[in-house]
Amino acid sequence: MRPGAVTVGTVHGAALALTVAGFGSTLWYGLSEPRSALAFGVLIALGELARWGAPRNTGVPPVLEELRGREPAPLAAAGALAYALLGENAGRTTTHGVLQIVAVVVAAGLAGVVPHIARGKGPDLDDLARRILTVGFAALLFQPLYNAGNVTEYLGQGPPYALFLLLLLVLTALCDAVLAALMLRARTLPRGAKRTGGTPIPYGPLLRDELRALLGIGSAVCATGAVMALGVAVAGLWALPVFCVPLLLTQVSLRRYTAVRTTNRQTIASLARATEIAGCTPPGHARRVAALSGAVGRELGLSGAELTVLEYAALMHDIGQLSLVDPVPEGATALLPPEEQRRIALLGGAVVRQTGVPAAVAVVVERQADPYREQPLPARIVRTVNAYDDLAGDTAAGGLGALERLRLGTARDYHPEVVESLARVLARGGVASAPAG
Incomplete structure (x- = not known):
């Protein structure tokens, strides 16, 4: 049954x-x-x-x-x-x-x-x-x-x-x-x-x-x-x-x-696909990160308004890559040095501020590359889920290997509670399939 x-x-x-x-x-x-x-x-x-x-x-x-x-x-x-x-x-x-x-x-x-x-x-x-x-x-x-x-x-x-x-x-x-x-x-x-x-x-x-x-x-x-x-x-x-x-x-x-609200969401989703159309990120990456971030945010008790901000930020978290002269290989920003991640995040925040979405969305995008102790909770979630999606396609072990690397990075990069919440969400099937790898 x-x-x-x-x-x-x-x-x-x-x-x-x-x-x-x-x-x-x-x-x-x-x-x-x-x-x-x-x-x-x-x-x-x-x-x-x-x-x-x-x-x-x-x-x-x-x-x-x-x-x-x-x-x-x-x-x-x-x-x-x-x-x-x-x-x-x-x-x-x-x-x-x-x-x-x-x-x-x-x-x-x-x-x-x-x-x-x-x-x-x-x-x-x-x-x-x-x-x-x-x-x-x-x-x-x-x-x-x-x-x-x-x-x-x-x-x-x-x-x-x-x-x-x-x-x-x-x-x-x-x-x-x-x-x-x-x-x-x-x-x-x-x-x-x-x-x-x-x-x-x-x-x-x-x-x-x-x-x-x-x-x-x-x-x-x-x-x-x-x-x-x-x-x-x-x-x-x-x-x-x-x-x-x-x-x-x-x-x-x-x-x-x-x-x-539906029109706004459709507009933001279209903007998020710009990085895929330009070849900066793999197809479906923004959608997967947004869906999985929402599940983790719910697990951590975010309110409806906070979940909306989280969704918008997760959809547009990679939009700063459109400003780069040299594209990031496979769009995997989690594999870049911290300074480069920070630069892309600031570029993305500047773009988001021009779209008319709430300022809180731009803050999440800008701070997604900060050390987790300095981040608001939505930024911690976006950073962790983005890294998981990037690493799941980069490691031979797939999702399990990506989770293990996230756990090893909890000393500075990823909040332990967010990582464990992500693990619980994935244990019950998640909400989006990880890329093949």
């Missing part, structure tokens, strides 16, 4: 069981408050339709770009969360339960993805399973307590009730982050890990990335979901379209922001 399949299968199975229970209960007992169910169902379906043309989620670290290419559907998520936290409708206590909430959310979500399926872009099963389990978790925390009268009896309808909803939102967001990190770790578990001694991506950094993501569109989704539930409780279902507008505007802004 493929590593991680048990975890994925368990999560999918739990979501499927909850879905079957939801539909079975709703069909058996009938649909409670059909107007509310229809209103929230339409909102969720429209939210799924709003994925149409949405750019890919480029805010994640590049090493996991392909695995975490989810398109955002914040309106659908907020609508589902609001339905789960709905206790009253225009002053009247609601009677829908946890299982009906799950059934409505699943049915509306599936209805909203039909056009995407027609375009050959079906729903992400991991994303769908997370949505079902997260909404079920939120409904299970809220509905039994509210329907029993415990919430209104002890908290009333004032600030304590709002704080109670805030607590539920925090717990729900944590549940979603835990599930997302768990599924991503399962999906990235290397094949044959138990046989070869490879290690999976640590769960801690993945969870940390998901928690950081909550500060962005995740917080807007949670806040909108709570406000929708409170608004419907007072004003009725007419509050739904009113409270949708801010989140829709946020989604439009997010699309534009991700489109700009």
